[in-house]
Amino acid sequence: MRSHQRMPTVFSLSMLDVLCCGLGAVIFLMILYSWDARRQSHALAAARARIEKTSEDLGAKERSLASIEDELRATRAALVNAEAMLKRAQNELASARQINAELASKLGEAEVELSRRAQRLVGAEAERSRLERALALKLEEQSATQVELASVLQSLQRERRQRAAAEELADLVPELRNQLGAIERRARQMEIAAAEQRRTLMSLQERLAAAEKERGELALQAADLPKLREQLATASRRLQVLDANLTTAEKARSEALARASALEKQADTAREEVRILRAQLSEKEASAGDLKRKLVEAEGRFAGIDLSGKRVVLLVDMSGSMGLSQGDRADPNKWPEVCRTVGQVLGSLNQAEQFQLIVFSDRLLQPLGRPGDWLVYDPNRSPKEVQDALLQIKPTGDTNLYMGLEAAFRFKAQGLDTIYLFSDGLPNTGPGLPDPPPRDETALANALGKFLRDRLNNQWNAGASKVRIHSIGFFYDSPNLGAFLWTLSRENGGSFVGMNRP
Secondary structure (H helix, E strand, C coil): CCCCCCCCCCCCCCCHHHHHHHHHHHHHHHHHHHHHHHHHHHHHHHHHHHHHHHHHHHHHHHHHHHHHHHHHHHHHHHHHHHHHHHHHHHHHHHHHHHHHHHHHHHHHHHHHHHHHHHHHHHHHHHHHHHHHHHHHHHHHHHHHHHHHHHHHHHHHHHHHHHHHHCCCCHHHHHHHHHHHHHHHHHHHHHHHHHHHHHHHHHHCCCCCCCHHHHHHHHHHHHHHHHHHHHHHHHHHHHHHHHHHHHHHHHHHHHHHHHHHHHHHHHEEEHHHHHHHHHHHHHHHHHHHHHHHHHHHHHHEEEEEEEECCEEEEEEEEHHHHEEECCEEECCCCCHHHHHHHHHHHHHCCCCEEEEEEEEEECCEEEECCCCCCCCEEECCHHHHHHHHHCCCCCCCCCCCCCHHHHHHHHHHHHHHCCEEECCCCCCCCCCCCCCCCCCCHHHHHHHHHHHHHHHHHHHHHHCCCCEEEEEECCCCHHHHHHHHHHHHHHHCCCCCEEEECC
């Protein structure tokens, strides 16, 4: 393994001027980005305070809305109960009105029937009086007839006695016989009339009994009439109570409807306020998200390196010097620090979508596999995978930066937009050396670097759409490395930062 970049014997003033300008620019950018990071941090704190205040307001409004909705549900339940009570009252009122109507109808019919039967009773009483008088007359006539019949019988007996006495009176026999026949016919007629009078008397007695029975029924109905009137009065009072209950239920229903309407309006107002607060919260969260991204970007910059890019190649130097410091002295902390820094840089790329890890010395490795293909970037998983994979590698070999950049630019056809180069030394092997190659290490590095820059500017990265190359130099021993990486990054739209020795 060749020794890396020893301090040249002659240090030119032009090189010192370039270094001073570069360091001044780096310090200025560090101060600028530090100020910007503090400003973004203050803005983010203020945005968080506003979000917390809006969240509290939103929570209060949501609790108020929940309370209003609970009250609205209770009012709706009360309204349902009131409507049920109103319906029951209306049903009871309709039933009572129907019963009242039926009772009134029955009462009317009873009064009409009572009036009709009273008239019939009056007629029956008159008929009874007439029949009683007729009966009395018939009885008188019967008595007279019986008296007359008795008289006739007595006369007949006398006639018979006389007949016996006057039989000898022959000349009087025919006449007496005629008189006797007439008397007998008269007696038979009187017996027939008496039988007819008896039948008439029995008919009159039957009619009188029927009239008495009807009179008793009318008396019973007249006795039931007060009871019907009392039932009607009770139904009327019940009807008045139901009317009052119906009025109360309708009033309660109207009040519940009014309360429900007011609560609906309050709920609509609260919902609108919640919607506005949520919109404001979303806006403030989006603003806070922007501030967070800006803060991450500001905090994630390595003294002026803009951590951006969607398709990124991490190009890591794994030459032997990455495990050394101060010349050829082994440094067990240098390579782990390089691995940690590579993982930190990758974890700060908030726009990254795809990436690939390429390590180089005098050979190439792609520790994560899938050579020539992109890997999907996962901010929670990819940085640790990269760091763990690098820690498995032991730095060894020369620095063939040409081979590393050539492998990285093969991804340009697949959308490569940014390269992050991690190295601690100038190239010391690769194409572009004259024949014979220079023996001086500085001249060797200058020749290799010039050839590499020409290849970048004229072939690999020619044109308007350049791939940005950012460089991170690790506590290098030669100031020439800083000048080379700074120039390389500046010519390819990137930035350079030098990591201090821990």
